[in-house]
Amino acid sequence: MDSASTADRREKIRSAVNRERLVETAMALVSVPSPTRSAGAVADCLAQILANDGFEVQRPVADWPEAPAVVVRLESNRPGPTLQFDGHLDTVHLPFVPPRLEDGVLYGSGASDMKGGIAAAVEALRALRETEALAGGSILLTAHDHHEGPWGDRRQVRALVAEGFVGDAVMLPEYLADRLPLAGRGMAIFKVSFLRDGDPVHEVLRAPETPDVLGAGAELVCRLRNLNKTLVRTSDPWSGCDTVFVGLIESGEIYNQAPVGCTVRGTRRWVTPGRTEAVEAGFRALVNELAVASGTPATIDFQVQGDAFRVSREDAIVSAFQTAYSAVSGVELPVGGKPFVDDGNTYAALAGIPALTHGPDARGAHTLSEAVEVDELVRVARVYAMTAVAYCGGVVHPPQ
């Protein structure tokens, strides 16, 4: 497409993004409580909103009958890639805060994480349909439950990928706006418990061979600290370095009683995509070696939250995004690393597609004070729609 028509399409999109309609959608989504694993009612609400807009809505169960996912496609009916917009409708398990709009700021459960972002993606979809701005390809909108840990296990995203509800690239409107993340670390949460048979006993009354569970836990903390010193040498320019971190050790009741258990909890993070199994095997080997050496049986819980990922700076979705971002904000967004793990890690690992997390500059995720400026939601809607135009229409297709 030539530059005149590009500018024309952008201007049409800019004015097609409807602030009132976007806010109404965001408030409707926030008004339905949806703690993780119980997002069925808000999924129904979103499906109804989209159906009222005239979209054909699919509801794949996607491994969670309690809250079937919400899927909509917008086709240009011309060849080209599919850009996916994906968001989670569930919120963390905190007391429900109803929606409230005050001085251009939306408050309430999920306003930041991430019903505001989903509403912006929905508004982008509407603007693309109304302006018929997609020169090729299609948009796939997916929304689902089971995101927030530890309550959810990401089964619905995994099922959506397995069932083919996947684009050629995916954008996730999570609350990250100060950088474009081209890499992110994989992460697992571990819980190691050293246990012994028998009851708690006064230290002077215990049998000489009684396993020292607390000592084994302390030794594990030391070994993990030493491991961390070598891990940090494995680094990525954007996402940081490999780490192992202990945040909690729990054992004992009083100072002179031999306890029966000791639990150590923390995180293991890694920068290299595809290392999930090797990382877990290495961690288990370290713990098992200590368990044998100390004569203290250990149980290991190693919950992988997502693999590491990288997106090439040369990827078409990155240039499409920067073109759109510049058109809206005047400059390109600096690139960087993603500080958290989100569903983008899962899409990258399971579907092998580039995943860009970009959403509103919002506050208070995982607190009772979530807040997002409506201006930010409008900005995100414009960026998403313009990215779609650049990505889906940016390819020259051979005649059919």
Ligand SMILES: [Zn+2]
């Ligand atoms: Zn989120």
